[in-house]
Amino acid sequence: MTKNNQQIKALVIARLETMPDNFAVSIGKQGSFKKKELIKHVKRADPIGKKIMQVELTYLRSLKTITESSLTHG
């Protein structure tokens, strides 16, 4: 795994750690997952884990637009 991927994985796990224990994430037919389960999937880099990392990357790429929109609309 590249260093970049490792860093993203660590970031995703750190973000997931802030999620409340009682929250669950529904990912269509693949099911619903609580925080600890998602972290396991991310560590394994399996399809669910890769999906969560993809979500994080999409979010990171959109940060500039989100920040501008927040500043504009308050």
Add this chain to the structure above:
Amino acid sequence: MVKRLLITAPDHDTTTRYLSAWIKPVLELARQRHDPVTLLKGKQANLLNFMGAAASDIRFIFFNGHGNATSVTGYNNQPLVTTKINLDLLRHKLVYALACQSAKTLGPAAVKQDTASYIGYDEDFIFVYDTENQRHPENDATAGLFLEASNRVATALVEGKTAQAAYTESQQSFNTNITRLLTSESGAEQSSLVRFLVWDKQHQVCLGDPSAKV
């Protein structure tokens, strides 16, 4: 003019129970406007019932359920429409598919076969819910951040707005919720939801005629 609506609302797992619970505002709006609604709820959201209902003079179909790039499904994940079956039933209609990925391949195929407008998601629709509210999904404010924003498409279409306006209002609703979660009033717990809202917003697409109306 009477607008006939068809809504599928399977409830065979947690995800579909949540989707089905959050159609209530759309149903209520349609009933206030005296728009006839055919509701295929739970086990009724099957292929036979869908084919019977959709063959009539339905103008707007609101799918709630699972899906993939080439299909949307009903109760127990039975396919209702795929790129190979029942695409003709969507002809000249407006469709909102709250189902994973269907706008990737099914949506474009439907538009090619004269579906007026197809709004959906070209990736998995992901939402977060509070397991402590699981028995009453309609009261789950966490899930509501996602499902209210998503269902703005359906309510806007029922209100008589164009497909483009409905899509735009839903996108704005996602933006409002994203901005709200990013303010200093929300803790790290709530802000952890933002990435999933951004994902859904970015993967919501509007295909077909933007000026189409129910």
